[in-house]
Amino acid sequence: MFQIFYMFILLAFGLFSIGVAGISASRHLIIMILSIEIILVGSSLMAISIYSYVSGGEVLALLFAIWSIAAIEVIALVAFYRYVAKLQVSLDVTRLAKYREDK
Amino acid sequence: MMIYIPVLVITALIIIASVLVFLLRDVLHVAVFLTIVFLLNSLLFLELQQTILALIQLFIMVGGVSIYLFVGVASASYSKFRYTNKIPLVVVSLALFSVMAYGAYSNSPGGFSGSQINSTVNVYSSSQLVSSFSSSYTIVSLYTVVIMLSLLALGAILLLNKLKAM
Numbered sequence: 001m002f003q004i005f006y007m008f009i010l011l012a013f014g015l016f017s018i019g020v021a022g023i024s025a026s027r028h029l030i031i032m033i034l035s036i037e038i039i040l041v042g043s044s045l046m047a048i049s050i051y052s053y054v055s056g057g058e059v060l061a062l063l064f065a066i067w068s069i070a071a072i073e074v075i076a077l078v079a080f081y082r083y084v085a086k087l088q089v090s091l092d093v094t095r096l097a098k099y100r101e102d103k
Numbered sequence: 104m105m106i107y108i109p110v111l112v113i114t115a116l117i118i119i120a121s122v123l124v125f126l127l128r129d130v131l132h133v134a135v136f137l138t139i140v141f142l143l144n145s146l147l148f149l150e151l152q153q154t155i156l157a158l159i160q161l162f163i164m165v166g167g168v169s170i171y172l173f174v175g176v177a178s179a180s181y182s183k184f185r186y187t188n189k190i191p192l193v194v195v196s197l198a199l200f201s202v203m204a205y206g207a208y209s210n211s212p213g214g215f216s217g218s219q220i221n222s223t224v225n226v227y228s229s230s231q232l233v234s235s236f237s238s239s240y241t242i243v244s245l246y247t248v249v250i251m252l253s254l255l256a257l258g259a260i261l262l263l264n265k266l267k268a269m
Binding site: 004006007008009010011013014015016017018019020021022024025026027028030031034035037038041044045048049051052063067070071074075077078079081082092 | 107110114117118121122124125130133134137140141144147148151152153156159160163164167168171172174175176186187188189191192193194195196197199200203204207208
């Protein structure tokens with residue numbers, strides 16, 4: 001019998017896989033950070049699926065932690081993006097090695 | 104299987120939107136599609152009959168974080184460079200998904216097959232979802248307000264960029 005619980009778990013796995021593949025396949029710094037948001041979306045979906053299955057209170061703490069991490073990450077991302085844009089530095093992560101502290 | 108059509112549609116849309124995050128060139132477009140992923144994720148929460156958590160997800164991620172992301176990204180949109188290798192994206196995601204799904208659903212100890220999952224999660228069917236929306240005007244109005252606020256923020260940012268004010 002088709003169980004919808006499996007589908008939510010598989011979707012969470014899929015979002016996690018797309019996020020990890022995005023980190024490994026992209027060279028854009030902003031896209032790499034935003035792919036962590038996709039991973040967090042998959043994690044929150046997994047947490048809410050298990051929460052609706054077991055109705056346990058412990059999963060809620062994980063869910064709020066995921067939301068906090070996602071919000072803090074976007075705030076840090078925007079601050080970093082503004083800073084990098086002001087310096088006119090390339091967002092290609094393979095070129096970031098040129099910008100060392102001793103230069 | 105037919106009663107799960109909303110879940111299947113939302114699943115397809117969320118996968119397409121999350122892949123488009125890596126394929127688009129402008130960072131503002133990426134932010135828009137990330138917002139769509141957040142919104143569809145909130146709708147999946149609603150499908151799982153977790154209304155309060157769906158609204159929290161909607162307010163935090165779509166109402167707060169995404170608007171902040173719009174403003175932050177659009178105010179310094181100097182980079183149109185996008186470099187994502189499509190072949191590694193597909194290969195790595197499919198390989199990782201296969202490994203995770205096989206590990207979870209195989210007959211190995213710790214897999215899901217067996218007696219661990221012996222009942223289904225309560226999910227709204229199509230008719231139940233429509234009836235719950237029509238009976239609860241609060242949820243519909245809150246979703247409408249948040250989506251309108253996001254669109255308003257996006258429109259204001261685009262207008263200010265057009266006027267060279269940002």
